[in-house]
Amino acid sequence: MLNGVRVLEVSRPQTMLAGRVLADLGADVVVVEPPGGAPGRRLPPFLGERAGLERGLAWHALNRNKRGVTIDVDCTDGRDAFLRLAAGAQVVIEGEQPRFESLTERGVVHCAVRAFSANGPKRDIAYTDRTVVAAAGPPYYTGDGDRGPLHLPVPQAMMEAGAEAAVAVLAGLAARERDGAGQRAGVSMRVAAMMSAFSAPYYRGTKEAKPQRTSARRPVVGIRAPQFYACRDGFVQVNISTGGFGALTRRMTEWVATRVPLAADVVDTDWTRFPYGDDADAARRLQSTIDALTAAFAAMTKFEIGDAAREHGFFAAPLLDMSDVARFAQYRERGLWAKQTLPDGRAIDAPVRFAHFTDFTIESGRPAPALSEHTHELLEEAGLSGAEIQALFAHGVI
Amino acid sequence: MSPPLAGLRVLDLSWVMVGPMTGRYLADLGADVIKVESRRRIDPLRTLGPFVDAVPHPERTVSYHFINAGKRSLAIDLSHEAGREVVRTLARASDVVLDSFTSGTLDRMGLGWKRLSSENPRLVMASTCLFGQTGPERAAAGVGTLGAAYSGASHLVGWPDRPPTGPFSAWTDSVTPRFIVACLLAALRRRALTGKGCYVDVAQAEAGLQFLLPEYLRYAANGDVPGRRGADVDPHRAPSGSFPCAGADRWISIDASADAHWRALRALAAPALDGAAFDTLVGRLRARDRLHATLAAWTAARDRDALERELQAAGIPAHVVADCDDLADDADLAADGYYGPIEDPMIGRQRMRGAQCSIAPAGTMPPRPAPRIGDSTDAVLRDVAGFSDEHVAALRRDGVLE
Numbered sequence: 001m002l003n004g005v006r007v008l009e010v011s012r013p014q015t016m017l018a019g020r021v022l023a024d025l026g027a028d029v030v031v032v033e034p035p036g037g038a039p040g041r042r043l044p045p046f047l048g049e050r051a052g053l054e055r056g057l058a059w060h061a062l063n064r065n066k067r068g069v070t071i072d073v074d075c076t077d078g079r080d081a082f083l084r085l086a087a088g089a090q091v092v093i094e095g096e097q098p099r100f101e102s103l104t105e106r107g108v109v110h111c112a113v114r115a116f117s118a119n120g121p122k123r124d125i126a127y128t129d130r131t132v133v134a135a136a137g138p139p140y141y142t143g144d145g146d147r148g149p150l151h152l153p154v155p156q157a158m159m160e161a162g163a164e165a166a167v168a169v170l171a172g173l174a175a176r177e178r179d180g181a182g183q184r185a186g187v188s189m190r191v192a193a194m195m196s197a198f199s200a201p202y203y204r205g206t207k208e209a210k211p212q213r214t215s216a217r218r219p220v221v222g223i224r225a226p227q228f229y230a231c232r233d234g235f236v237q238v239n240i241s242t243g244g245f246g247a248l249t250r251r252m253t254e255w256v257a258t259r260v261p262l263a264a265d266v267v268d269t270d271w272t273r274f275p276y277g278d279d280a281d282a283a284r285r286l287q288s289t290i291d292a293l294t295a296a297f298a299a300m301t302k303f304e305i306g307d308a309a310r311e312h313g314f315f316a317a318p319l320l321d322m323s324d325v326a327r328f329a330q331y332r333e334r335g336l337w338a339k340q341t342l343p344d345g346r347a348i349d350a351p352v353r354f355a356h357f358t359d360f361t362i363e364s365g366r367p368a369p370a371l372s373e374h375t376h377e378l379l380e381e382a383g384l385s386g387a388e389i390q391a392l393f394a395h396g397v398i
Numbered sequence: 399m400s401p402p403l404a405g406l407r408v409l410d411l412s413w414v415m416v417g418p419m420t421g422r423y424l425a426d427l428g429a430d431v432i433k434v435e436s437r438r439r440i441d442p443l444r445t446l447g448p449f450v451d452a453v454p455h456p457e458r459t460v461s462y463h464f465i466n467a468g469k470r471s472l473a474i475d476l477s478h479e480a481g482r483e484v485v486r487t488l489a490r491a492s493d494v495v496l497d498s499f500t501s502g503t504l505d506r507m508g509l510g511w512k513r514l515s516s517e518n519p520r521l522v523m524a525s526t527c528l529f530g531q532t533g534p535e536r537a538a539a540g541v542g543t544l545g546a547a548y549s550g551a552s553h554l555v556g557w558p559d560r561p562p563t564g565p566f567s568a569w570t571d572s573v574t575p576r577f578i579v580a581c582l583l584a585a586l587r588r589r590a591l592t593g594k595g596c597y598v599d600v601a602q603a604e605a606g607l608q609f610l611l612p613e614y615l616r617y618a619a620n621g622d623v624p625g626r627r628g629a630d631v632d633p634h635r636a637p638s639g640s641f642p643c644a645g646a647d648r649w650i651s652i653d654a655s656a657d658a659h660w661r662a663l664r665a666l667a668a669p670a671l672d673g674a675a676f677d678t679l680v681g682r683l684r685a686r687d688r689l690h691a692t693l694a695a696w697t698a699a700r701d702r703d704a705l706e707r708e709l710q711a712a713g714i715p716a717h718v719v720a721d722c723d724d725l726a727d728d729a730d731l732a733a734d735g736y737y738g739p740i741e742d743p744m745i746g747r748q749r750m751r752g753a754q755c756s757i758a759p760a761g762t763m764p765p766r767p768a769p770r771i772g773d774s775t776d777a778v779l780r781d782v783a784g785f786s787d788e789h790v791a792a793l794r795r796d797g798v799l800e
Contacts, residue, residue, distance in 0.1 A: 120733030134651030244442025322617035334533035
């Protein structure tokens with residue numbers, strides 16, 4: 001898809017997914033690291049729970065299909081080497097404090113993925129992924145109200161911003177190919193991560209009750225329906241939906257009544273216009289539905305519940321753990337997985353094919369580069385002689 | 399200069415969030431996005447709040463504006479064959495078609511990829527649903543909360559001593575659109591070079607898994623099945639967490655594990671964090687619970703916003719844990735013009751975000767309202783489908799237009 005597009009990615013955690021998506025779609029992506037290795041190599045978890053620059057599993061997941069070069073871009077000679085590489089590139093991606101924005105004057109699409117707005121008061125503040133995600137809103141509403149905010153156990157700002165930057169680069173590339181001019185693209189990690197705050201920024205001024213930190217649904221006739229129910233081997237996620245999705249809840253009450261006792265008039269509830277009638281009756285309908293689901297699910301496995309939901313057409317899903325994900329027949333038969341080689345030589349199934357196309361397949365072509373793996377080959381392609389490359393190495397530039 | 403996708407026409411047959419947000423990305427990049435919807439079978443998103451003045455009405459939900467900003471709306475009844483023929487006519491005049499039906503639905507209506515691409519070989523089409531267009535469970539309906547469960551995310555979030563809480567809201571709905579947009583833009587680039595159309599099929603649960611890859615590899619490479627870790631999501635860092643501040647449910651996120659950040663925090667909080675046990679990273683990790691309790695005791699009486707300023711001024715990674723009011727009003731967001739005013743006949747003047755990224759000099763579109771149902775039906779049929787006024791009137795008389 002992106003044949004002929006050369007991308008230089010000056011690696012930061014928030015550039016990794018961007019470069020990988022572009023590489024998966026066929027771009028020739030070169031990841032540029034300092035001689036000591038990119039910070040992404042130090043992100044947990046690590047292969048075999050042992051530290052090492054070649055053992056970072058986040059690095060491995062987010063740098064496949066790229067080639068790697070080490071250059072100290074902060075020194076004059078490193079900057080020169082980088083610019084030689086950039087002469088053949090259409091795209092340059094950097095993190096905060098970008099060094100190569102002026103390449104847009106030479107027709108390059110330059111994308112800077114900063115933590116905050118480029119012109120705002122927080123542009124230079126220290127940050128980590130955690131503090132940026134906190135600034136974006138989701139943690140305040142994640143968890144239980146009587147305890148503190150929660151995060152996903154994977155840094156999300158780098159993921160959100162990486163995905164956003166892939167879009168920004170491709171949009172910039174479209175403008176470049178149309179206008180023949182370089183483009184400056186800017187992505188804020190905070191803004192990217194705000195996507196997962198959904199409509200939270202828009203409650204102010206609406207007079208609506210604000211969201212709460214709870215996994216339970218919004219109260220209806222004073223009852224907060226739980227969203228997670230225990231089953232025999234874990235948990236399931238259930239939506240007792242009303243309004244636009246109310247018909248699915250009706251199918252769920254019909255199904256649950258075949259497994260546990262549930263009053264006929266409760267099964268007959270019209271969830272598309274719920275709540276109706278007097279509050280006590282509405283509360284009885286909702287509470288007995290919750291009780292019936294609790295009893296029915298307790299006797300089933302999570303996969304049995306998922307199967308029932310898909311067969312009968314209601315909204316319930318097993319909470320898959322990563323071993324369940326690996327064996328879920330839907331993913332396997334659809335072709336999500338491709339073999340990816342780990343630094344210890346083992347091949348694992350990786351969820352490589354995040355999209356399917358009529359006449360293109362995302363391949364797990366090459367594993368993430370070892371530190372400096374392609375330095376010689378890339379600088380040679382850029383016109384440096386073997387002796388010059390060795391000289392740069394001898395001086396600690398590469 | 400004009401936005402990157404100026405002149406591109408997109409027919410958006412999707413509803414709720416993933417498809418419509420994909421369409422919104424294209425609209426923000428300058429495309430003309432036509433939302434095909436129905437008054438009788440209303441987009442469920444129009445039934446979800448928040449509603450302006452807390453008055454539920456299909457034209458008053460801010461969520462709909464947030465997810466469909468900048469589109470035009472065509473109201474049509476797709477249960478009529480004549481309505482489907484209108485969509486086929488529009489698809490022949492479009493560059494991109496988006497849909498989020500469960501697999502097979504569009505084929506049954508004669509609006510599937512095979513039919514549309516045979517009539518428009520340059521068409522680029524993206525379909526998205528919970529599990530995608532292939533595989534044994536392809537026909538399953540789902541929303542982003544189910545996507546979160548199937549992707550593995552929900553299992554990973556919550557306190558170990560309690561049931562999971564899952565990530566906020568319909569998580570895969572926010573993750574997925576970027577992957578689809580990237581694929582579409584790549585396919586459009588290829589089309590510009592080769593003239594060839596393309597079909598893109600993205601499963602929302604699989605897209606969610608992409609944001610969890612390190613935890614998936616923890617299993618696939620190391621054999622560990624990760625579970626809920628509460629607030630302790632990065633056991634290699636200390637101090638690192640959300641700490642309470644003065645007031646009700648006020649929190650600040652502090653991540654001062656690196657030596658320079660730790661020394662700055664210790665100086666700022668002196669003497670609260672003194673004590674030889676906290677001198678080194680290994681010491682802090684071994685005394686992590688005590689360290690976090692000590693830091694929490696120090697933050698608990700402090701004003702959240704003043705503390706944020708002090709910590710940031712001292713070079714320490716810190717930020718208030720933002721709630722919806724904080725997100726509505728923040729100097730950082732104001733600086734790059736993230737929000738702007740929109741005017742809408744139903745909800746008046748409101749605040750709405752613009753594009754998710756900046757692109758210069760080409761530019762992106764400013765914040766715009768979403769359409770009212772059917773606000774551009776006639777204009778689209780005349781200008782895009784090329785129908786005469788008589789033809790449009792006949793469709794309306796026959797109940798095809800809503």
